[in-house]
Amino acid sequence: MTPAPAPAVSLPTSDADPFAAEHLAQPEPLHQQLRQAGPVVHLSRYNVYALARYREVHAALVDWQTFQSAAGVGLADFRKEKPWRPPSLLLEADPPHHDAPRRVLREILAPPALRRLRATWQTVAEELVDTVLADRGREFDAFTDLAGAFPLRVFPDAVGLGPEGRENLLPYGNMAFNAFGPANDLVKADADRAAGLAAWVNAQCAREALSEDGFGSRIWAAADRGDLTHTQAPLVVRSLLTAGVDTTVHGLAAALYAFATHPDQWQRLRERPESARVAFDEAVRWQSPVQTFFRTATTDVTIAGARIPEGAKILMFLGAANRDPVRWPDADRFDLTRDPSGHVGFGMGIHQCVGQHVARLEAEALLTALARRVAHIELTGEPRRHLNNTLRSWAALPVTVRPAR
Amino acid sequence: MVADSLLRVPQTALSRVTLGIRAKDTIADGVVSLTLAHPDGGRLPDWTPGSHIDLVLPEGTTRQYSLCGDRWDPYTYRIAVLREPAGRGGSAYVHDRLAPGDLVGVGGPRNHFPLVPADRYLFIAGGIGITPLLPMIHQAELMGADWQLLYGGRSRASMAFREELSAAHGDRVHISPQDECGLLDLAPWLGTPDPGTKVYCCGPAPLLAAVEQTCAAWPPYSLRTERFTAAALPEPVHQTAFEVELRRTGRTVTVMPDTSVLHAVRQVGADVLSSCEQGTCGTCLTPVLEGTPDHRDSILADHERAANDCMLPCVSRSRGDRLVLDL
DSSP states (O other), X not given: OOOOOOOOOOOOEEOOOTTSHHHHHSOHHHHHHHHHHOSSEEETTTTEEEEOSHHHHHHHHHOTTTEESTTOSSSSOTTTSOOXXXXXXXXXXXXXXXXXXXXXXXXXXXXXXHHXXXXXXXXXXXXXXXXXXXXXTTEEEHIIIIITTHHHHHHHHHHTOOSTTGGGHHHHHHHHHHTTSOSOHHXXXXXXXXXXXXXXXXXXXXGGGSOTTSXXXXXXHHHHTTSSOTTHHHHHHHHHHHXXXXXXHHHHHHHHHHHHTOHHHHHHHHHOGGGHHHHHHHHHHHHOSBOEEEEEESSOEEETTEEEOTTOEEEEEHHHHTTOTTTSTXXXXXXXXXXXXXXXTTOOGGGSOTTHHHHHHHHHHHHHHXXXXXXXXXXXXXXXXXXXXXXXXXXXXXXXXXXXX | OOBOGGGOOOOOSBOSOEEEEEEXXXXXXXXXXXXXXXXXXXXXXXXXXXXXXXXXXXXXXXXXXXXXXXXXXXXXXXXXXXXXXXXXXXXXXXXXXXXXXXXXXXXXXXXXXXXXXXXEEEXXXXXXXXXXXXXXXXXXXXXXXXXXXXXXXXXXXXXXXXXXXXHHHGGGEEEEEHHHHOSOOOHHHHSSXXXXXXXEEEEOHHHHHHHHHHTTTSOTTOEEEEXXXXXXXXXXXXXXXXXXXXXXXXXXXXXXXXXXXXXXXXXXXXXOOOSSSSSXXXXXXXXXXXXXXXXXXXXXOHHHHHHTSEEOTTTOEESXXXXXXXX
């Protein structure tokens, strides 16, 4: 079954720092260099192996047997360094330990289980868009007023969080996603509030903190049935709070940025509002809100002829794979006539985003509400990015709109 | 060891649900094991201990078998099939006619019998009911859990995997052939409830009934069982081409046997988002307006399948001549 080892080829090397501000702000030039350099590129600064082509990234994502997650999906190697918090039971775990938490959360967040939320979320989205148009008029910040606002109106309620302290969710997620990178200035900037944010989030994971009918209490109910242990339950709730807020905020921002810069695509969405889900996934492909994740080689492995030693960290550039011209014709173009199926913006395989259906439902609600009320949307100023080691995130998207008649 | 899985690329257009018989071996009296692999050598959908697959035999009948291989090998599935003289012909077909190189339809894997976390496990197998427990035992070892196996069968020669289990695990494995020891004596094992132990039992209905009765005083959710004889089997599936009508777009497309519904409807312009194309992620879930899907996914629950109001067109097909989808 196992072919003979391919002869080692000389490995391209780069001293680029993918976590430097210039690359975080505008990752495409580095992505292009890495894709062109080869299927595997050694990044000398961190001694990690970079994959930037779709084929290799996809293959590494699905092959959990060869590329493990339990040693951390950031730069830190949990086998040598103490994680900044107890590891995630989903993201930072491998089978068999990964199985039970994944199964419980997958069932709670499966499309049939989300049907009951659809009508409510549509109503909330319509109210939000109406309020923004009434209060702000034709010019507003689509990041703060829409992308940053909508998930926080629906998701914490769906989880069952109390009303107090929700302003901690985005900073906590920002911190957690920074922590997958090196201990650079972005990480240091959070150092003084890390403990406070973590304490607040951990307190929200307790059974008593969660309302009765939310995702959170369903996780605890699964523990009562023995599908999880009661020790695991709060950590699974924590996964929802870590991975469920910033990602959707910046995913929606990606979609709004895409439409504000592609008026013809906005017209297409208005004509075919049923394509909102596909449009959102095309925006996720085009912008890749989650840019990178790491894996760790469980054995000496050959990728496209390049030898990677057991224990090495592998850095998968999801954003680069999603714009690999070999897989995506005219890859840099945001195009609603494209079928974005198979993009790796949500990952792939057993660790693929368990909340992807939640994200799509949020996007569908917000985009269809906006499409019904707004005939035209465009940028009025330079959008501002917020830098994060993992997320392609935003600070401001100043837009002007023309309401639909 | 050098792994080189990366040379295998996923094939997205064609149906993912036809596998080849790689090997067929007699492993006990009346029991054959089948090793299945994709004809292109690609990865198979991931699974967890307790999972079963639907095996669609060439004449169209469907039978469910537990996966009993090693999921660290992503390229093959292994099942073990008992010849059931009183059965409906599926096992006879597997024993008498199925040969290495043959192609079979496969649905799933699905898991209704998942291994939940516990400090201790008591596994109770009756005959071929050992199959789902085999990967569970491997898993319990990996997780460092304490476990015991009580394994009954008609005779030693009929008990699949008996020798491997005893050789690998010594006195954790308790073999109890009926012709030597009589029926399994459950009271010593189950008489005193233990809140830290989960009991997993698979076997014939009388064994399950006896275990359920003996466990009556145990805390709720301590006992997990799987019946390996399905109460009722659906009609044979459609092996030939069928029609799919896209009600909203007003188009109809013929789905050939080697093409997925997803691929076929895209050919006529339907925008269906998908991701894994293995029936495991749920992205392509599509409402069904008329017709009965042949569900082959890994994620819909039984009641969701039975409602027949949605399907995953990346792997699922049609039981009848025609499906109408809300596309």
